[in-house]
Amino acid sequence: MQLPNNAVRVRHRTASIVVEDLDVLDTFVFGGPDEVPATISYDITWTRNGPPRFLSPGSDDPTDPTNLYAVFRDAVAEGSFTAESVTEPGGDPFSFEGAFATSAPVWGQMGYEANGSFIGVGRDSPEDPLAVEKEALRLPGMLAFEH
Amino acid sequence: MNIFRTCLVVLAASVLSATIAGCLSSPSETTAPELEAREVDEVRFATWIAQHQKQHQARHDAMAFPRMPSASPGGGPVPIPGGLAPGLHVFLPGPIDLGFGGLDHEPSTITNFLGFSAIAYLAGVVTADDGNEYDMFHDMRVYRGLYRNSEGRTRFGTFAFI
Numbered sequence: 001m002q003l004p005n006n007a008v009r010v011r012h013r014t015a016s017i018v019v020e021d022l023d024v025l026d027t028f029v030f031g032g033p034d035e036v037p038a039t040i041s042y043d044i045t046w047t048r049n050g051p052p053r054f055l056s057p058g059s060d061d062p063t064d065p066t067n068l069y070a071v072f073r074d075a076v077a078e079g080s081f082t083a084e085s086v087t088e089p090g091g092d093p094f095s096f097e098g099a100f101a102t103s104a105p106v107w108g109q110m111g112y113e114a115n116g117s118f119i120g121v122g123r124d125s126p127e128d129p130l131a132v133e134k135e136a137l138r139l140p141g142m143l144a145f146e147h
Numbered sequence: 148m149n150i151f152r153t154c155l156v157v158l159a160a161s162v163l164s165a166t167i168a169g170c171l172s173s174p175s176e177t178t179a180p181e182l183e184a185r186e187v188d189e190v191r192f193a194t195w196i197a198q199h200q201k202q203h204q205a206r207h208d209a210m211a212f213p214r215m216p217s218a219s220p221g222g223g224p225v226p227i228p229g230g231l232a233p234g235l236h237v238f239l240p241g242p243i244d245l246g247f248g249g250l251d252h253e254p255s256t257i258t259n260f261l262g263f264s265a266i267a268y269l270a271g272v273v274t275a276d277d278g279n280e281y282d283m284f285h286d287m288r289v290y291r292g293l294y295r296n297s298e299g300r301t302r303f304g305t306f307a308f309i
């Protein structure tokens with residue numbers, strides 16, 4: 001979903017997102033037919049902690065999951081989550097506040113990528129594996145916003 | 148909108164079914180700062196996975212699937228052409244040995260995109276206002292940059308995948 005630009009702050013080694021009172025749909029179980037309005041708030045900060053990995057397309061097939069140019073680095077993300085919903089459709093209120101979560105036991109990454117019609121940014125600069133990152137960082141506003 | 152919400156539901160189910168390495172103990176023993184400091188304990192984590200898979204039928208694991216960027220009319224971003232299944236325009240990048248698709252897989256759900264991309268699979272424990280504790284697992288992503296929208300116009304925007 002689209003967010004205001006100032007909901008996300010991108011810096012060279014970190015990135016963070018702050019979302020407050022976002023209206024969403026709670027479906028209770030995966031694929032469940034019931035849905036009720038719910039509200040969530042969360043903040044997450046990614047901190048990169050790995051060397052760059054340079055990706056290039058594994059094929060020309062647009063449906064190939066490797067059809068992108070990218071510079072990614074592993075990152076650890078930490079955040080807190082608050083949500084309000086109900087226990088079931090028509091049920092009692094259910095909520096939690098400030099629950100901590102981390103990607104440390106699992107995985108995270110951050111970086112820059114180009115796909116689809118922008119894939120030429122990487123393809124046309126084979127001598128520069130950082131071309132996608134450099135081009136993305138040239139975008140006005142990429143690093144400009146504060147929470 | 149409905150198509151993409153379904154995407155998320157299946158995505159979440161896929162994540163929960165994956166063999167995700169980690170180190171969460173029973174919720175009653177875990178406090179927030181301890182989560183990241185613990186070492187991987189395969190036996191303990193296998194138990195956590197089993198518990199989590201069982202619990203994903205319960206409401207708490209499935210909470211909050213928001214409206215997402217999709218091929219919406221009026222110039223929204225365009226979903227990537229591929230995906231986990233027809234109509235599910237999302238991949239699960241991550242370490243293969245943890246059950247994900249690979250570190251070289253597309254994290255973006257938006258095609259014709261140039262910009263910043265971040266993804267994280269976050270785990271934690273929730274203490275609800277009813278006093279009970281629940282495991283939670285999130286696939287959270289952020290994108291910022293240029294995208295060519297469904298009307299062919301180039302725009303700059305910030306997006307979240309929840």
